[in-house]
Amino acid sequence: MGKITHFETHDIRFPTSLTGDGTDAMNTDCDYSSAYVTLYTDYGLEGHGMTFTIGRGTDIVCHAIAALAQRLIGHDPEEFFANMGKAWDWMSSDPQLRWIGPEKGVIHIALGAVNNAVWDMFARARKKPLWKLVADMSPEEVVKATAFRYITDVLTREEALAMLKAKESGKREREAHIKEVGYPAYITSAGWLAYPDEKVAHLTREAVSAGWTHFKMKVGASLENDLRRGKLIRSIIDDPECLPKDAPPRDPNHPSLRGKNAGPTGSVLMIDANQVWDVDQAVEYVKALKEIKPWFIEEPTAPDDILGHASIRSSLAPYGIGVATGEHAHNRMVFKQLFQAEAVDIAQIDACRLGGVSEVLGVLMMAAKFGVPVCPHAGGVGLCEHVIHLSLIDYILVSGSIERNVLEYADHLHEHFVYRCSINERGRYNVPGNEGEGYSTEMYKASIAEFEWPNGTYWTGRRAEEQK
Numbered sequence: 001m002g003k004i005t006h007f008e009t010h011d012i013r014f015p016t017s018l019t020g021d022g023t024d025a026m027n028t029d030c031d032y033s034s035a036y037v038t039l040y041t042d043y044g045l046e047g048h049g050m051t052f053t054i055g056r057g058t059d060i061v062c063h064a065i066a067a068l069a070q071r072l073i074g075h076d077p078e079e080f081f082a083n084m085g086k087a088w089d090w091m092s093s094d095p096q097l098r099w100i101g102p103e104k105g106v107i108h109i110a111l112g113a114v115n116n117a118v119w120d121m122f123a124r125a126r127k128k129p130l131w132k133l134v135a136d137m138s139p140e141e142v143v144k145a146t147a148f149r150y151i152t153d154v155l156t157r158e159e160a161l162a163m164l165k166a167k168e169s170g171k172r173e174r175e176a177h178i179k180e181v182g183y184p185a186y187i188t189s190a191g192w193l194a195y196p197d198e199k200v201a202h203l204t205r206e207a208v209s210a211g212w213t214h215f216k217m218k219v220g221a222s223l224e225n226d227l228r229r230g231k232l233i234r235s236i237i238d239d240p241e242c243l244p245k246d247a248p249p250r251d252p253n254h255p256s257l258r259g260k261n262a263g264p265t266g267s268v269l270m271i272d273a274n275q276v277w278d279v280d281q282a283v284e285y286v287k288a289l290k291e292i293k294p295w296f297i298e299e300p301t302a303p304d305d306i307l308g309h310a311s312i313r314s315s316l317a318p319y320g321i322g323v324a325t326g327e328h329a330h331n332r333m334v335f336k337q338l339f340q341a342e343a344v345d346i347a348q349i350d351a352c353r354l355g356g357v358s359e360v361l362g363v364l365m366m367a368a369k370f371g372v373p374v375c376p377h378a379g380g381v382g383l384c385e386h387v388i389h390l391s392l393i394d395y396i397l398v399s400g401s402i403e404r405n406v407l408e409y410a411d412h413l414h415e416h417f418v419y420r421c422s423i424n425e426r427g428r429y430n431v432p433g434n435e436g437e438g439y440s441t442e443m444y445k446a447s448i449a450e451f452e453w454p455n456g457t458y459w460t461g462r463r464a465e466e467q468k
């Protein structure tokens with residue numbers, strides 16, 4: 001019998017505010033950061049987990065991670081692995097820490113980091129990438145690993161089991177298919193708000209010629225600028241001359257593009273406001289952008305305003321523009337209500353804002369029940385590495401569909417991860433295949449030593465020099 005012996009947390013900050021990467025109408029000055037934890041055992045097994053933050057406050061999250069991780073010391077990891085749903089209930093229910101949530105804010109994103117670290121450890125113990133660990137579970141085992149508390153009014157364990165069993169027969173075929181073609185993706189890194197038009201045009205051209213078909217731009221700071229920039233992006237993505245040489249012809253009326261406002265080359269544009277508007281303002285602003293034909297508006301208003309999203313969605317429906325949200329939906333109950341209120345066309349789960357894989361599983365199953373496609377939030381640091389696993393789980397054993405799904409990708413900071421994600425020549429995510437990679441969250445020790453705040457070599461050396 002082994003034991004978890006100790007843990008380390010790291011506050012790791014990358015100076016992305018210097019280049020404008022990650023900028024949008026709300027988050028104008030981000031240093032992409034990771035509140036990172038490693039769990040150690042007395043038999044050599046490790047688990048790495050993190051949550052994504054954007055600079056100041058990462059130290060606060062690390063304190064919360066330490067408070068939660070402390071409870072794991074002395075426990076046999078196999079006890080957790082045998083019933084990850086029960087382990088999740090226990091981890092999220094500390095009789096004192098729960099008060100400072102419950103299940104929201106700093107304590108919940110910290111739970112995400114710790115629960116993700118336990119899942120990473122579980123996958124490493126079984127020598128499988130995380131998605132494969134879950135894909136190889138029986139429906140009964142998946143249900144046992146899921147957080148069901150407070151969602152059984154819309155999804156009981158029995159219903160979840162029946163849903164998973166109904167998808168069992170096609171599982172192996174879907175796994176083989178997705179390994180061959182890769183998971184559909186879209187790119188955000190061309191349209192950050194602080195980029196000048198020339199940079200946006202150049203990056204968009206590059207992305208089109210690399211095979212991308214879905215693009216996202218940030219909006220909400222200036223209608224005039226958004227319209228100009230949206231037209232610029234559309235003029236490139238809709239231009240057949242910009243497509244990759246020898247690309248097979250694309251059909252803008254293909255069923256997978258239905259309702260997405262695809263242009264003549266089959267390219268799709270999405271817009272993201274990062275919560276800047278009030279409800280009525282969101283409707284008016286997005287109506288004024290209808291000329292650039294977005295598929296959906298992402299995060300039009302406050303992430304907790306479920307009925308506000310429902311109202312925006314019904315007001316924009318006549319214009320053929322959908323609503324997406326979820327990267328700041330802090331727990332499964334928010335998703336439950338978004339689905340119940342028919343407030344979203346797309347659910348954008350976040351691997352690190354939800355409290356880890358056990359909670360994500362519950363949201364994936366509710367989304368499948370309500371017929372809402374899941375297109376996870378990614379970008380940041382480490383999020384792309386995480387969410388490919390979650391989308392594979394969704395496709396292989398939960399929804400069984402990739403027809404309308406696209407997984408976010410941003411081309412930043414992957415070089416710091418030991419098992420970095422990658423994109424194939426069709427602009428799709430490759431399937432992680434290394435038996436030692438777990439949840440693909442392990443960061444290089446050298447990266448941690450360089451970017452740890454405030455004493456990493458970057459912050460004490462190069463940055464200090466730059467500021468002189």
Ligand SMILES: [Mg+2]
Nearest residue numbers: 272298299327
């Ligand atoms: Mg977003």
